[in-house]
Amino acid sequence: MIAAAGTGGHIYPGLAIADYFQKKKHQVSWTGTAAGMENKLVNKKLINFYIIRMKGVRGKGLVEWIKLPFRLMASIYESILILRKENPSFVVLMGGYICFPIAIAAKLLSIKIVIHEQNAIAGLSNKLLSKISSKTFLGFKNNIKDGLVVGNPIRESLYEIPEVNERFKGRSGPLRILVIGGSLGAMVFNETLPAIFSLVNSKKRIEVIHQSGAMNYEKLNNNYSKYNLNVKTKKYIEDMGSHLAWADLVIARAGALTVSELLELGIASILIPYPFAVDDHQLLNAKVLKIKSATKIILEKNIKEGLANLLLKIDRVECMRMAMNAKTKFRQQACKNIYEYLITDEK
DSSP states (O other): OEEOOSSHHHHHHHHHHHHHHHHTTOOOEEEEOSSSTHHHHSOTTTSEEEEOOOOOOTTSOHHHHHHHHHHHHHHHHHHHHHHHHHOOSEEEEOSSTTHHHHHHHHHHTTOEEEEEEOSSSOOHHHHHHTTTOSEEEESSOOSOTTOEEOOOOOOGGGGGSOOHHHHHTTOOSSEEEEEEOOTTOOHHHHHHHHHHHHHHHTTSOEEEEEEOOGGGHHHHHHHHTTSOOEEEEESOOSOHHHHHHHOSEEEEOOOHHHHHHHHHHTOOEEEOOOTTSGGGHHHHHHHHHHTTTOEEEOOGGGHHHHHHHHHHHOOHHHHHHHHHHHSOSSOOOHHHHHHHHHHHHHO
């Protein structure tokens, strides 16, 4: 059983693990929430999907904190019923608030607990639950000392994109920029980038694909309508592989999954870490690429001044160099490593 909820950063690695296990002919179940993205992304025809009432409380006010003990107890009870019904060999926790009740229920039922932490600094739930887990897998080396670094599980289809040299061979024309705001879109990107791109385009030609998130799509189109730009806007990008292969440069947040995809595939980037991420984990994620001279980091507070200047300096040759620096020498095969550990341990 996989426990993952909320945004793509937890869900997509969970989906990659689920897909790998299913291809090996294992049954997979999933516990999520009613409101999270997982409700739409998980294929319920192939995966038994369960909902518990657990909710996050950070930044939600005093009332939600008062409700937390009661909601947690109810969610533990729901989790016990789910686990008794499914009787999984182990639960894989992908991080976030939903993992607490599942982990406690699994512990009470003597079901093995396995954690995968995606970020360069462990979140609170994974850090605490690692004390009762059989094994903790890590996307990057972080503050869980006994964790095993296997990388972040990424979608298998992404590995189909050409190598860096092949992608850039014979490429000409405007600099190609792909803007990824994350699974929900990034509001600051939608508000500031159209004007920044217009300024840059007045001095050098650029071509832009901008993923907005569903809620902000119309507003983003209105913002771009003020400028004469070669731009395509998308609510959500289903075929991420072809878009990454098209791009010379990606502008994105620094979620763990994004950083892992840039590393595994060899993609040049400008990363703008979300400034309110817990423990500033996005900045730490971005530094994994920065150390390799594979990205440029701009703090959100400096986006208006810093991004235009940076884009005016960067050319396709520089993008190719950063992409080559980003590319990992060997595929990490996170799903394979997790699978082999769990199956061997089960035997």
